[in-house]
Amino acid sequence: MTKTREIRLAARPVGEPRLTDFDLVATEVPEPGEGQVLVRNTWMSVDPYMRGRMDDIESYIPPFRLGVALEGSAVGEVIASRAPEVPVGATVVHFAGWREHVVLDAAAVQIADTAEVPAEAYLGALGTTGLTAYAALTEVAPVRQGDVVFVSAAAGAVGSVAGQLARKLGASRVIGSAGGPMKAGKLVEVFGYDTALDYKAGPIGEQLAAAAPDGIDVYIDNVGGDHLEAAVGALRVGGRIALVGAISGYNATEPAPGPRNLYNLVTREGSMRGMLINSYFHLFPAWIEKAAGWLADGSLRTEFTVADGLDRAPDAFLDMMRGGNVGKMLVRL
Numbered sequence: 001m002t003k004t005r006e007i008r009l010a011a012r013p014v015g016e017p018r019l020t021d022f023d024l025v026a027t028e029v030p031e032p033g034e035g036q037v038l039v040r041n042t043w044m045s046v047d048p049y050m051r052g053r054m055d056d057i058e059s060y061i062p063p064f065r066l067g068v069a070l071e072g073s074a075v076g077e078v079i080a081s082r083a084p085e086v087p088v089g090a091t092v093v094h095f096a097g098w099r100e101h102v103v104l105d106a107a108a109v110q111i112a113d114t115a116e117v118p119a120e121a122y123l124g125a126l127g128t129t130g131l132t133a134y135a136a137l138t139e140v141a142p143v144r145q146g147d148v149v150f151v152s153a154a155a156g157a158v159g160s161v162a163g164q165l166a167r168k169l170g171a172s173r174v175i176g177s178a179g180g181p182m183k184a185g186k187l188v189e190v191f192g193y194d195t196a197l198d199y200k201a202g203p204i205g206e207q208l209a210a211a212a213p214d215g216i217d218v219y220i221d222n223v224g225g226d227h228l229e230a231a232v233g234a235l236r237v238g239g240r241i242a243l244v245g246a247i248s249g250y251n252a253t254e255p256a257p258g259p260r261n262l263y264n265l266v267t268r269e270g271s272m273r274g275m276l277i278n279s280y281f282h283l284f285p286a287w288i289e290k291a292a293g294w295l296a297d298g299s300l301r302t303e304f305t306v307a308d309g310l311d312r313a314p315d316a317f318l319d320m321m322r323g324g325n326v327g328k329m330l331v332r333l
Contacts, residue, residue, distance in 0.1 A: 001028040002038065006069040006099035007313050013054050016251045016321070021054070022314040023067075031080065032103050037092070038080035039104060044097035044310075044331045045073040045123040046317040047157075051250040060276050070098035073127055075112065075119045086111065093122045100310055100333055116296040124328035125291050125302050128277050129157035132244060133165050133220070134287045135280035140273050141218045141240035145170035148212055150231055152176075153222035154193060155183040157328040158244060162220050163193045164300055171218075175211050177204060177227060179323050186326055190301055205230035215239070223248050229259035232270075241272040250321065303327030 003026070010023040032038045050072060053064045064070055074097030078090045083106035086092065092109035096102040112122045124130060136158075137143050149166040153159045154176025163174045176187045177197040184196035197207040208216075208230045217239050219231035224246025231241060249256035265272060294300035305325035307316035313331045320329040 001030055002101050003027075004029055004099060004101035005310055007310065008069050009054060009064045009066055012056055012066070013051075013251075015253050017051070017054065017314075017318060019314050019318070024311055025069075029101050029103050032082050035083050035106055036081075036103055037078045037083055037086050037106055037109060039076040039092060039094065039096075039102050039109065040079045041074045041076040041097065041100055041102065041333050043075040043120045043123055044313065044333060045127070046313065046320050046329050046331065047072060047129075048245055048247045048250060048321065050317065051321060060278075069096075071095055072097040073123050074098075075122055076102075078109075091119050093127070098310075098313060113292075117292055120304060120330055120332075121292075121295060121302070123330060124157060124304065125161055125295060125300060126288050129328060130161050130291055131280060131284055131287050132158045132275075132277050133162035134291075135277065135283055136220050136242040136244055136275060137162060137165055137169055137218070139280065139283075140275045141220065141242035141271075143169040143171050143218055146172045147217035148173045148175070148215070148236075149218045149220070150175045150177075150208065150212065150216045150234070151193075151220040151222070152227040152231075153245075153247065153323075154178050154187050154191070154196070155326050156222065157325075158222055159220070160191045160302060160327050161300070163187065163191050166218070167192055168294075173212075175208070175216070177207075177223075183326060186303075190303065192301070199227070205233060208234050218242075220244060221246070225249060225256060229261060232259050232261050232264050232272075235264060235268050235270045237268045237270075239268060239270040241270065243272060243274040247321070305329050307331050309333070 008023045011021045086106045091112045094109045149171045151159045151162045155178040175195045176193040184198040187193040187196035195211045215236035216234045219241045222245045225248040
């Protein structure tokens, strides 16, 4: 047995989660059986979708169970193996985060190539957040040459990749929104946006109208609420909206009101389409091949906000939900 620690869900949050909704528990994991590996996690991800899994409601992914370790994307090192195809010392990606050690079937891990990119990149640009940006801009709301693109939560994990990718796909102008002057500055200085909107500085609809007086062609929605209404109002004829997330309402205790101007989609022959990333896993090989090269040559820039230690994972999750991250929020174990 290997002594380890894990974070469990202690209570289902009502509204914004609290630290008391999480438990840090000492436990043990067995030695791996035939066809299994023992992984020492080195990095784990915290993501907005995890808030929905804390509620006991039917959704596209089962809710977290009370008194059981949470889960999510993680990277680790194989420290014992009874699976020849996954040797000791290999860096692997898997879905059993929120713990320091885990025994997994070999089929549940993927060996990560870290020759040219760091292991943690597989939780950011080379992980589902990067894939989300790629799928949104190529299949859900595809960018066409010369398009004006608007991205909300543009300094976050998905948004920081989406702006740069939109440019690579031919966008003529890329506009992003973020909260506060520091993040707005990062959008232009680091992530390649033409214009940054600080939603804390004034109504986002007015700012978007000023930044794109002739309208937008594509909107990548990570926020919902007033951002979605502003984008619908700014949409050009034939415009496309990818509904990736709606973090503004994840802690709401009552249903959030929808945009009041949805009829614009009719008069402008626009489209609004939701997406779940697990429907686009078939794009992973193509995306990783492209993105790994861009990361290596520096043409795709990323940042991480890092919390150290498993005990800091709940704080990191809460901080991310409040917008305290630039780029991907990670926990280093």
